[in-house]
Amino acid sequence: MIGNCLENVRKNVPLVHNITNYVTVNDVANVLLACGGSPIMSDEPDDVADITSICGGLNINIGTLNKNSIEGMFIAGKKANELSHKILLDPVGAGASKLRTDTAVKLAKEIKFDVIRGNISEIKTLALGSGTTKGVDADVSDAVTEENLDNAVAFVKDYAKKSGCVIAITGAIDLVSDGEKCYVIRNGRPEMSKITGTGCQLSGMTTAFIVANPDNVLEATAAAVCTMGLAGEIAFANMAETDGNSTYRNRIIDAIYNMDAETLEKGAKYELR
Amino acid sequence: MIGNCLENVRKNVPLVHNITNYVTVNDVANVLLACGGSPIMSDEPDDVADITSICGGLNINIGTLNKNSIEGMFIAGKKANELSHKILLDPVGAGASKLRTDTAVKLAKEIKFDVIRGNISEIKTLALGSGTTKGVDADVSDAVTEENLDNAVAFVKDYAKKSGCVIAITGAIDLVSDGEKCYVIRNGRPEMSKITGTGCQLSGMTTAFIVANPDNVLEATAAAVCTMGLAGEIAFANMAETDGNSTYRNRIIDAIYNMDAETLEKGAKYELR
């Protein structure tokens, strides 16, 4: 089933509108192409309504927000809601500044998202309406571990129920819940945290997955998370001795490009709680 | 002769001012360095006139336009015209939104371009003053094929004549015309469409080629198109089994870096119509 979700992306070639940060935008575009989607980027308020109208989904990432792009996010989000397009929010750095927290909270309030994906600190900030994060990384004290897993699962289910959308918390252990069920995913490698933007890439890819699997958003999100983690494992196995984080970045995108449904189905490591 | 055009770039090291999108800007800079040029990026209205004045050419790409950068495009374009610098327009996504279409049409009207390079849908939009594109990709129904090639050649010659500049339409088959002659180019690989920004890269490189070959804009543009396509073929031949679109991107730039006039001369696949 997880494998089918990837197949549907390759079959449908979903066009995804990204309002995203300028740090990792190129990798987001190449990951979208690697998984079978098609990216377009636009953040200008006068441009976003037209652009989102021709797309199937919208990926909003606040990583390098500014006054102009924030305006674009609300216009695009409302238009995408009108058109019943799939929408994802990546609240990068929510908790790290008032502007980021306020923007993420306001977006979550005024726009109906299908998926919100972030690290545990960002999602806690959203759930509480305030919080602290260590820059764009999760606070160590927040990290989901085998020890606090039960509590974390309860938290994500609760917030998914309250927010009415699928919540994906990614880290060493990933959690994806729609309020009823929770995927606990153990794919990935710790070295992925030494590459900028694996989270942003995952958000872009997840948007393509939910557009291509519109009636199955929970599983499509879990499938995207497994794809990213498994690609990290495959890419790591392909690393030569002198390779480092820059080559690792390329090899992960390459692994997504070469991933097929069978490989994903076999390599996905998850349990349902 | 095609090979000479590349040699002239390496000899003259043309400095190219790029007002381009933030998605593919890093690759545009590295491709310009790979082919022997030198890049500088600036889009702030208060900065662009000075920057373009010290350059030999200007590359305007509307891929992630905003109100501020649009103002910069017109200021830079007019200054570059005053100084008789070479100028290229890449109308990314013209047809996909009113803002993009209007901006591209207005740029083409108010600034004298030496070359306009885009996919068939973007160029049709410009020629008609309106149109539709599938995001930043050409509409499939527009694609230049062996079957509709005669019509496409007639169209590009006609639009080149009307617009008074060299028109380059790139896709599976590339067309480059000055209104009299038309290069029909069959270099390249279909896998290049799975990398974000090969078009943007080509526009940057083409600007360097026309600056370094000022009296031979048609052939210089064709040479740049052949260089990109041939690099795609060479890079593809160098791909390992686990490589994907991210590594392919690097290998294409690498192939341009290592390209010499003789390789280009031998590998270029074109006919003149």
Added chain:
Amino acid sequence: MIGNCLENVRKNVPLVHNITNYVTVNDVANVLLACGGSPIMSDEPDDVADITSICGGLNINIGTLNKNSIEGMFIAGKKANELSHKILLDPVGAGASKLRTDTAVKLAKEIKFDVIRGNISEIKTLALGSGTTKGVDADVSDAVTEENLDNAVAFVKDYAKKSGCVIAITGAIDLVSDGEKCYVIRNGRPEMSKITGTGCQLSGMTTAFIVANPDNVLEATAAAVCTMGLAGEIAFANMAETDGNSTYRNRIIDAIYNMDAETLEKGAKYELR
């Protein structure tokens, strides 16, 4: 001792706030991760004070400045000064336009920097309050060579004394001075100039080094310069025949990722004047 500086970065994982250009920002982020730091990017005036407050250091790079980000630079710089954070200025293209020269001069006047890093033309522009550069590259007539080394050392010492901060001039020969001592560094490869943004990457990395070695800014800056140059040498030795500037870029970041204190200590080529 140079080696210890790198070890301290890996131990302390300094969080660095970057207001930098959109051309090379992804590489800056990955280099910061490669050397052991942690990057966050933010240029919006309403966001930067909060973001810089949670960081240890601030890296200001004017490579693609605009009115909004310039405002952000002054707000962030003043807040970082208030908090006694380490701050670095990279005056990209100072001398190439009035806006860049004026902005760099004003930043150097109103904000207390710990390090200013640029090419010789940019630093001369800052020292004189005006100047000319060939785009973002140093003017050939300015280049530091074995022949004019004594004069260049005298210049950098003098400007470091006057400005009250460590000055790093990078090129074929690198000079790092606090006004009393001057490191003359001969690491690196000429091929590094064929990659966009090695200077920007070095500025980001240097900020991490001075945050992690707060009482030893001169040596920490020299250590960062040696790390970049040595990584360029190691990466070049790892190049295959078909590799070019794009792969070289990746291999340099990889070499930083894999660098340890001992390798740096042995490979650093410098003398003190």
